[in-house]
Amino acid sequence: MSLPQSIDDTVALLESADYLADRSLATGIYLSLTMGRPLFLEGEAGVGKTETAKVLARALGRDLIRLQCYEGLDIGHAVYEWNYPRQMVEIRLAEAGGDVDREAIARNIYGENFLLRRPILQALESHPSGPPVLLIDELDRTDEPFEAYLLEVLSDFQVTIPEIGTIAAEAPPIVVITSNRTREIHDALKRRCLYHWVDYPNAERELEILRRKMPGCSERLSGEIVAFVQALRGKDLFKLPGVAETLDWASALVHLDALTLDPKTVDDTLGVLLKYQDDIARVKGKEAAVLLDQLRRDMTVDSAAQ
């Protein structure tokens, strides 16, 4: 599938893959696709950063290559590694066969079939369906040396393997980088990317997301869930629930055959929505009941107005 030609196109493209992006994110994605710049997505956990890359790959019909970052991630795990056991076996076999041409052995064991391609190298190779989507997930989990290396890869889209030479991408991949901000990413890297802060969706969009992802959830329950979660996000909590939590909660309530929210159900299932004991203790019981009361009153006013 070809790249979108306008921001509206981008919104439609993402929507066709069941991802409802707001205008600003769609703009970021559109610019990143047309300008060939990496897209740097930052935001709280569970707002759909990783999903953006997955949906982009699905909607464009491209391969998705994912590099999950962690502390100590090095070239051997991110770019390429030689298959040492196979190389050893090969050397042993050459020896056993009486082959003593060391140059030939060296040429042989550093051939393509001994090369283990890791995500970044895979992303630089040509793919039949077009340049792939390279998702560099949770970049904040790596350390600075890897970030510095990435800087080089992202500006030239080529890597150098001493034994083979430089491998450059024919067409640069679509790069999406995500970060949960457990560490500040260096400005130099951010500068090369288009930055977008992924925020929590507003009530209207969240309801639409819920409708699409949870068709089994009744209209009334969906409305109540979204209103409750939106109200929670206004509270002073340590970790506010993201869209992922909203979907989980809706799924939990559907499994419990709940038709509407009541204080008891909310208290019992709060662990799906909030992940810190302090937050749960604060909301559980009275606060939840007050919130429910409030949103029920608002909804009655709304329906009366209609």
Next chain:
Amino acid sequence: MNERPETEGHLADNIMHFARALRAAGMPVGPGSVIDVLRAVETAGIGRRDDFYWTLHAFFVQRRDQRDLFDQIFHLFWRDPALLERMLGLALPSLQAELDDPGQPVARRAAEALGLGDHNSPQERDEVEFDMTMTFSDQDALRRMDFDDMSTDEIAAAKKAIARMHLDLDQVPTRRLSPTPSGGRVDLRRTLRDLPRQAHGMIPLHHARQNSRPPTLVMLSDVSGSMTGYSRMLIHFAHALTNDRHRMFTFAFGTRLTNITRDLKNRDVDKSLSLVAKRVDDWSGGTRIGGCLGDFNRDWSRRVLGQGAVVMLVTDGLDRDADGGLAREMALLHRSCRKLIWLNPLLRWRGFEPRSWGIRTMLPHVDTFRTCHNLDSLGELAQALSGPDRLADKEMQRWLKAA
């Protein structure tokens, strides 16, 4: 132009005095450059003030962060606008006249370098010890503190002390490997890469071992009224550490939390401090420790405490805001960092007992409890940061018992 030789003599004198002023202010200016400058000034001419400025600038300023200091000293030294013209006519720059002229506020450092400092005010001795004021208020005074009154003596003493400190920090192991002659694990990549070069039948093994790095340092500094005497010095300390270390985050708090990390990155300490003074609204105001720690925990802890950070909490613990959830926030902070070090200037009093509510609440949640009232104690801090020290552990037990 009959008096030309004599004129040159005075110009040379003045440039030499100017160079001495720069040196006194802490810029590395050697006698050799004065001769070069004289020659350059002759070449460039002193017809225009800006030409003259940039000529001197070209020789005396060697680093970007010296520009502000140079600028201030230049304008102070050559302030008299008619001076340059008159210099041909034998006039000496009247330094004494400038003493009486209040002029616009310039950095104390530049003024003192020119001998304009207030000699009546008692100077700090080598052992800089600050007075303790037992005053703290709940109201947000929103006063802006003028950092310009930091004296050269203070800076020099602090710099000296900081230079003496060995920040051999307790290293945190990383998952990255580096080559080592033996031990660790076998580095197959290098072993096989060297293979074609080796004699037949021999495969010497290369080894690699886990790297380590110093942990991220986070400093939370109380700048409220009761800490006035110390916060200034500790911001200096933070500045030195920031420019020495790769990863250091600094926050100031009184009634609200302010991130001053970026302001401290400026290499010139004067510039840094003035940036900090501009940013921090609540100098010498009230204290809201619980609330500010809460803000830190919610907004920043997940951003800066990743990957094993060590937290230095600088406060006297005099918090009257009992509703701020101090115990809860301290516990949370303690759980989210590798080590929590509390620096409390009150500890310098021999008879100190943890009686105040705030101190008793905070004590159970810290790993190390230390003083920070003078430069020596800051020096000892390096020890606290480098690994577990038994003495401090014993002390800690005593404090906990007392609380």
